Amino acid sequence: MDKNNPSTYFELFNEIAIIQQLSRASLEEKLPNGFLQPHFAVLNHLIRVHDGRTPLEISKAFQVPKTTMTHTLSGLEKHGLIEMLPNPKDGRSKCVWLTDKGRAFRGESIEKLEDYITDIAEHFDLQKIATTLETLKELRIYLDENR
Amino acid sequence: MDKNNPSTYFELFNEIAIIQQLSRASLEEKLPNGFLQPHFAVLNHLIRVHDGRTPLEISKAFQVPKTTMTHTLSGLEKHGLIEMLPNPKDGRSKCVWLTDKGRAFRGESIEKLEDYITDIAEHFDLQKIATTLETLKELRIYLDENR
DNA sequence: TAAATATAGTGCGATTTCGAATCAATATAG
DNA sequence: CTATATTGATTCGAAATCGCACTATATTTA
Numbered sequence A, B: 001m002d003k004n005n006p007s008t009y010f011e012l013f014n015e016i017a018i019i020q021q022l023s024r025a026s027l028e029e030k031l032p033n034g035f036l037q038p039h040f041a042v043l044n045h046l047i048r049v050h051d052g053r054t055p056l057e058i059s060k061a062f063q064v065p066k067t068t069m070t071h072t073l074s075g076l077e078k079h080g081l082i083e084m085l086p087n088p089k090d091g092r093s094k095c096v097w098l099t100d101k102g103r104a105f106r107g108e109s110i111e112k113l114e115d116y117i118t119d120i121a122e123h124f125d126l127q128k129i130a131t132t133l134e135t136l137k138e139l140r141i142y143l144d145e146n147r
Numbered sequence C: 001t002a003a004a005t006a007t008a009g010t011g012c013g014a015t016t017t018c019g020a021a022t023c024a025a026t027a028t029a030g
Numbered sequence D: 001c002t003a004t005a006t007t008g009a010t011t012c013g014a015a016a017t018c019g020c021a022c023t024a025t026a027t028t029t030a
Helices: A006-029 A038-048 A053-061 A068-078 A098-121 A126-145 B007-030 B037-048 B056-063 B066-078 B099-123 B124-147
Strands: A081-088 A092-099 B080-088 B090-098
Touching: A006 A038, A006 A098, A006 B007, A006 B037, A006 B099, A006 B124, A038 A053, A038 A068, A038 A081, A038 A092, A038 A098, A038 B007, A053 A068, A053 A092, A068 A081, A068 B066, A081 B056, A092 A098, A098 B007, A098 B124, A126 B080, A126 B099, A126 B124, B007 B037, B007 B080, B007 B099, B037 B056, B037 B066, B037 B080, B037 B099, B056 B066, B056 B090, B066 B080, B090 B099
Parallel strands: none
Antiparallel strands: A081 A092, B080 B090
16 A cells, blocks of 8 residues: 555544544434533543543643633533632633532433444454554644644 | 443444544635535536435435535535436426536545555555444444344 | 324524634734 | 734524424324
């Protein structure tokens, strides 16, 4: 295979776009009406990396424009799943905190997804998926740094 | 690692969503104003799998709702990059054909992307990317069939 | 072959996404 | 210290996305 043939990368990005469509749709049909993948992803992120993050930090983590994140966060706040408090270290900024309701919502969502995920897990070698994940992480980091 | 721990899959879908954001943004900043990743992807698809496809076939290939594809195709048609003719085999349907202008546009877009892609290619082992692509293809097929 | 059901595509309306402009607060420079 | 530039967040408007309902054609069934 030609090292300089870019078609493998076009294909890769194409597959990624399709899987994103599929996984997003599957997730959203399991969430209550009015909740979208970005809502779930943000709650999840706040658990994984700890809450108290600023909107800008979160938007960078997902590589979405900050104005998009404003919209997503306001949806979460309207439903009482997060609280946005002033950032004590920077008067321009805010910190995003999970509420009990937000933690509960995230937990319930994960439960609803568990069957879906274990079903997939039964059909794939975990090591293979883990290796793929590692490669994608490296790629994501490179794309981010060389944007 | 626990075979039934779903966190690897959550992480995987998360990385996929981020890479999709990054690659889409990088692509779109290289396209002329008013053209988006879906436009490019459809033109590319029509070259790869041959044109004359129906809108429904194309929407399934990308796993987007058909109403979304209607919108994308009408954009391409308005710019004269595709033609939509009646499907001789089905009066309800249409066939999508590339115009010369569409082929040229796709070629120029690929040229503009080549530096971006070869830059990435220089930093990753092609075999590793190819393996990742294979796994993602399998995953996409599984997700599609078990939707 | 008529009636019932399913399928391909589109129009419409609600929501999401996101770039540009704006505002307030902070950091930097002179 | 003041003036200037930068940064975090929001508002606003335009466009994309997509579910629902609808039309026209095809397919199935009785």
